[in-house]
Amino acid sequence: METSRKHEGKLYYADECCVFRKTKELYGGLSNMASGFPLIVNGVHILSSEALYQACRFPDRLDIQEKIIKERSPMTAKMISKPFREHTRDEWDSIRIKIMRWCLRVKLAQNFIEFGRLLETTQDKPIVEDSKKDDFWGAIRDKENPNILYGVNALGRLLMELRQFYNQNRYSYEIFVVEPLNIANFDLYGHPILRIDERLKFLSFIKKHLCIDENNNNINIKNNTSVVNKKQAEAKVELNTINAVSEKSKKPKPKKNTNTNIKNKKIATNKTPQLFSDY
Ligand SMILES: Nc1c(N[C@@H]2O[C@H](COP(=O)(O)O)[C@@H](O)[C@H]2O)[nH]c(=O)[nH]c1=O
Numbered sequence: 001m002e003t004s005r006k007h008e009g010k011l012y013y014a015d016e017c018c019v020f021r022k023t024k025e026l027y028g029g030l031s032n033m034a035s036g037f038p039l040i041v042n043g044v045h046i047l048s049s050e051a052l053y054q055a056c057r058f059p060d061r062l063d064i065q066e067k068i069i070k071e072r073s074p075m076t077a078k079m080i081s082k083p084f085r086e087h088t089r090d091e092w093d094s095i096r097i098k099i100m101r102w103c104l105r106v107k108l109a110q111n112f113i114e115f116g117r118l119l120e121t122t123q124d125k126p127i128v129e130d131s132k133k134d135d136f137w138g139a140i141r142d143k144e145n146p147n148i149l150y151g152v153n154a155l156g157r158l159l160m161e162l163r164q165f166y167n168q169n170r171y172s173y174e175i176f177v178v179e180p181l182n183i184a185n186f187d188l189y190g191h192p193i194l195r196i197d198e199r200l201k202f203l204s205f206i207k208k209h210l211c212i213d214e215n216n217n218n219i220n221i222k223n224n225t226s227v228v229n230k231k232q233a234e235a236k237v238e239l240n241t242i243n244a245v246s247e248k249s250k251k252p253k254p255k256k257n258t259n260t261n262i263k264n265k266k267i268a269t270n271k272t273p274q275l276f277s278d279y
Pocket residue numbers: 021031032033050053078129131134137138155
């Protein structure tokens with residue numbers, strides 16, 4: 001049970017990681033707050049993984065689930081749930097990692113191309129949610145050295161686990177079929193959440209986007225533009241601007257790990273096991 005264990009915080013160097021805070025940044029699509037990754041569960045359209053996760057808090061309260069799901073902004077979906085937190089299902093802290101893992105699996109199954117490509121762009125680097133105050137789902141910047149982040153980084157770790165799952169199971173049954181969690185009252189709008197099966201949708205997507213030239217047996221992709229490519233291009237421009245500015249100011253790069261507060265903390269690298277495989 002999650003509550004019986006203390007999650008270990010880890011130390012990350014931002015310049016070695018894929019860090020996200022704002023949804024419009026290069027890796028912003030990894031955030032649950034990102035729009036553009038719509039979901040459908042039990043036929044209900046849900047605009048973000050954040051709304052789905054928050055709705056899972058309240059399986060017995062259709063009214064609260066509806067309020068969360070009808071919000072257009074993912075952040076508002078989270079905020080609207082706040083006054084109702086006392087109605088959160090009892091064992092929430094012991095299942096929230098499982099629920100988040102399931103939400104991310106649904107996000108990947110239903111947004112395979114865009115979300116999969118985004119995961120690919122993170123290569124094998126640590127993924128970190130840069131948070132102002134939440135050192136459970138994310139990690140917080142050190143005040144003296146902002147290149148250092150410290151926290152459990154549960155969302156980043158689940159995303160690394162998902163990336164590994166994606167790399168090992170790409171185009172497989174497991175990617176497109178997501179089973180409901182085996183927990184009591186895993187319900188949406190009063191009905192048990194059903195298995196998600198995206199296989200047929202994915203096949204029709206492939207058919208629609210492939211242009212099969214029967215004369216020379218060539219297969220071309222009709223529309224190759226993607227949100228990820230656009231974001232990458234935008235981020236490159238942004239990075240060039242930042243580099244140009246920092247070149248001018250010639251500020252020395254902050255030294256690593258000189259702060260005594262963080263000296264004894266575990267440093268996460270891309271070689272550190274950082275998954276939640278046991279939950
Ligand atoms: N706290 C925070 C973010 N963290 C996100 O909040 C969600 C969980 O919230 P909770 O149910 O309160 O534990 C989860 O998706 C986590 O990644 N994100 C943001 O943009 N801004 C914030 O301030």
